[in-house]
Amino acid sequence: MEIEAMQTSPVPKSDKGGHLTFFRQSGWLMIATVLGGGLMFAVHSIAQKMPKDEYGVFTTMLQLITLMGVPAVGLQSVFAQQAAGALTADKERLLASTFRSVIKAAFCLWLIVAGGVFVFRQEIMTALKIANPVALWLTVVVGLLVLWRPVLQGILQGRQNFPWLG
Numbered sequence: 001m002e003i004e005a006m007q008t009s010p011v012p013k014s015d016k017g018g019h020l021t022f023f024r025q026s027g028w029l030m031i032a033t034v035l036g037g038g039l040m041f042a043v044h045s046i047a048q049k050m051p052k053d054e055y056g057v058f059t060t061m062l063q064l065i066t067l068m069g070v071p072a073v074g075l076q077s078v079f080a081q082q083a084a085g086a087l088t089a090d091k092e093r094l095l096a097s098t099f100r101s102v103i104k105a106a107f108c109l110w111l112i113v114a115g116g117v118f119v120f121r122q123e124i125m126t127a128l129k130i131a132n133p134v135a136l137w138l139t140v141v142v143g144l145l146v147l148w149r150p151v152l153q154g155i156l157q158g159r160q161n162f163p164w165l166g
Contacts, residue, residue, distance in 0.1 A: 021160075053131070064143075065139060065142055069147065069150070072149075072150045076154035080154040080155070083095060083154065083159050086158075108149065112145060113140070117136065
């Protein structure tokens with residue numbers, strides 16, 4: 001039975017140790033990281049064509065999105081390690097439970113922030129000189145995705161599931 005499983009594995013015979021797979025997948029990760037950084041840099045060259053006031057609001061909203069991700073920044077490595085170590089059914093259940101708990105906690109944190117933004121929306125819009133409230137609410141919605149992203153990426157990274165990058 002074990003021999004049959006080994007013979008039907010998708011790993012090529014020349015890659016018994018998984019080295020080619022590892023380098024292909026880590027290459028995807030590196031390319032995606034560099035490309036993402038390049039695109040974030042390129043955004044400013046395009047956005048500078050906006051009126052000066054709107055460009056200022058745009059850069060402020062980008063900075064706020066970055067700050068919203070601070071509470072979750074360490075979660076990617078934690079979930080990558082847990083997902084890589086989840087080799088038994090018990091550890092899979094523990095990982096799933098932890099995943100649900102962290103996603104719910106992040107959602108609750110986001111709800112508190114979104115509620116605060118709702119209550120103080122006029123003051124925030126005046127202080128940041130935001131003319132269109134859609135910019136503020138779009139930033140708040142993106143904040144939730146920013147909180148969830150490290151958890152999801154950590155699980156995919158721990159399972160060495162990189163096709164979603166390319």
